[in-house]
Amino acid sequence: MxxxxxxxxxxxxxxLVALGxxxxxxxxxxxxxxxGALLSLLVRVISPELWWAGxxxxxxxxxxxxxxxxxxVTVTLEWMAQLLVAQGEILAALKxx
Numbered sequence: 001m002x003x004x005x006x007x008x009x010x011x012x013x014x015x016l017v018a019l020g021x022x023x024x025x026x027x028x029x030x031x032x033x034x035x036g037a038l039l040s041l042l043v044r045v046i047s048p049e050l051w052w053a054g055x056x057x058x059x060x061x062x063x064x065x066x067x068x069x070x071x072x073v074t075v076t077l078e079w080m081a082q083l084l085v086a087q088g089e090i091l092a093a094l095k096x097x
Contacts, residue, residue, distance in 0.1 A: 009088045013081045020077040024070040031066025032059050 036058040043054025
């Protein structure tokens with residue numbers, strides 16, 4: 001039988017939030033580094049003296065796409081946390097009856 005424990009659920013939700021913050025930082029950083037390096041190398045092949053402009057553009061693109069990907073992860077983790085709390089509340093209500 002499932003037993004709802006508010007303190008345990010609160011702890012799990014806090015862990016999910018901390019995990020989301022960590023994943024957000026890692027996702028944005030990886031995207032910035034990847035796109036910055038990739039576009040810097042691609043522009044260097046085309047125009048060697050403007051490699052820095054390609055890198056700068058790659059950093060901007062990486063930040064935008066990384067921010068978007070991190071937002072999707074954050075929304076998913078928040079959904080998981082809300083679902084966990086809702087299930088706990090339902091179980092607590094059923095237990096009272």
